[in-house]
Amino acid sequence: MRQALSLGARHFGLTAPNPSVGTILVDESGTSPIILARAVTAPGGRPHAETLALEAAGARARGASLFVTLEPCAHHGRTPPCAEALIAAGVARVVCGIEDPDPRVGGKGLVKLRQAGVEVVSGVLEAQCRTLHGGHILRVTQGRPHVTLKLAMTADGFAACADKAPLRITGAIADAQTHLMRARSDAIMVGIGTVLADDPLLTCRLPGLESRSPVRVVFDSRLRIPQSAALGASAGVTPTWVITREDAPHDARARLEAAGVTVIRLGANEFGRVDVGHALRALGARGLTRVLCEGGPALAEELAKADLIDEFVAITGSRSLGRPGLVALGPTLSDAILRHFVPASETLDFGEDRFNRYVRARPCSPAS
Ligand SMILES: NC(=O)c1ccc[n+]([C@@H]2O[C@H](COP(=O)([O-])OP(=O)(O)OC[C@H]3O[C@@H](n4cnc5c(N)ncnc54)[C@H](OP(=O)(O)O)[C@@H]3O)[C@@H](O)[C@H]2O)c1
Incomplete structure (x- = not known):
């Protein structure tokens, strides 16, 4: 998650109105974990970090763990929801920093993942992830x-x-x-x-x-x-x-x-x-x-x-x-x-x- 946090901070100033999310996709099946992909929200706010990580990992995403600073999105915007893409790619575990307070997400991404049998851990390095996404949080909660x-x-x-x-x-x-x-x-x-x-x-x-x-x-x-x-x-x-x-x-x-x-x-x-x-x-x-x-x-x-x-x-x-x-x-x-x-x-x-x-x-x- 620390790596995901530093990736997220790289695109500060480039992704508004979207948050700059950092993520890493890890193969944890062996004795030592292997990083399959690292990604950060693209300039302009799209593609989302999860999409980029899945693209980079390809078929190796099946059974992998995703560490991500903010809950994967659950709503259909200009792109299909990341939660659905993660399920379709066969990701086994999602470890996330914070739930997304955006009312269009608000925990629904994590629910969707759990319902599909993905193991979900939330609240990892929560304070740091909250600081990373402070701008996004204030915009969606206080405007x-x-x-x-x-x-x-x-x-x-x-x-x-x-x-x-x-x-x-x-x-x-x-x-x-x-x-x-x-x-x-x-x-x-x-x-x-x-x-x-x-x-x-x-x-x-x-x-x-x-x-x-x-x-x-x-x-x-x-x-x-x-x-x-x-x-x-x-x-x-x-x-x-x-x-x-x-x-x-x-x-x-x-x-x-x-x-x-x-x-x-x-x-x-x-x-x-x-x-x-x-x-x-x-x-x-x-x-x-x-x-x-x-x-x-x-x-x-x-x-x-x-x-x-x-x-x-x-x-x-x-x-x-x-x-x-x-x-x-x-x-x-x-x-x-x-x-x-x-x-x-x-x-x-x-x-x-x-x-x-x-x-x-x-x-x-x-x-x-
Ligand atoms: N040391 C530093 O970090 C730093 C940084 C910036 C500037 N400065 C220096 O500070 C000096 C300028 O000081 P300043 O205090 O006049 O600059 P400022 O705070 O940048 O500008 C003040 C002006 O902004 C307008 N304004 C509009 N809405 C406002 C609001 N709600 N509250 C306050 N102001 C509002 C007001 O003019 P209207 O009523 O006409 O709108 C006000 O006179 C310069 O010498 C500059 O070099 C120093």
Whole structure:
């Protein structure tokens, strides 16, 4: 199952709206097990990992054991259900990490297998499989993607200069890590404050992984995004979605759409801004499962207030700003990290920068 887990993680950012499932098919009949096939959900979400493993093993699948991170599907979609394919191939045993909370599956895949006489073991490395499929689980149960918030801060805790003038906080190694996080996400999101200050491209520019740039999403209540913004100019190459208010100016909308930007209009919150909960549900409805927030402190604080952060990555530079600036961790965000998050690993040194990853101690509330 550990091998299946690491296979599953390989296609993060490539399979939405489907989960990236890892599987291995093993011949356990001899004294030492023989791996017949390894597979992960294909880019685009199909074929499923089980189909690929069965194809690779051919007739040798008869009598074999399948280790899979998520319950095989039971519903007829664009392809026949994996549970039926496994039965037809004569697989003797299915060991799975978790049941699929997708209401179209919800245990039915395992029931189908058991009814056909296949031995089924469920709940193996359950917590790790739940983490692997966190984006899928949140999308099918709460209608929104998994959110990782990433913030870089100076040694004295600032995310930016007070006047938002350009500020370099992190070095090359941490920047490469950020680009890797982009490649493993379905979307990167920022607020318009970041676009106006930095005019970022928000693509993955790691050699060899350039094609893994995900969708770019901007929260921009009044469509202040300039005509010259790098995001708009490259929208034909890398998808760009701008989330705005229902009553956003029509001419600005038309201009963006003509440049290839997708404009998503939603009701505003009590402060006249795009509502983060509605926005994330709109992203879930468009099939996104894993979103990386690279916005500034304002968007980060709003996400914390709405209890919509699932993972937090802090990259702390070695230099101090040495004067008042924009505080990286607003009051709600700092409180949430202290009370609801736990470190997911040791502090890592990326050159002179320190990298800390935190995950929720308990999954977020069903209402959020
Ligand atoms: N250190 C880091 O990791 C990091 C990361 C990103 C940016 N920055 C820096 O941070 C500065 C920008 O900070 P910022 O806080 O203004 O950037 P931001 O959080 O990316 O953008 C904030 C803007 O987003 C819009 N927005 C729309 N809906 C929102 C909502 N529900 N909640 C909050 N904002 C919403 C608001 O403008 P409207 O009301 O007009 O929609 C708001 O002013 C820049 O200097 C940039 O370089 C630092």
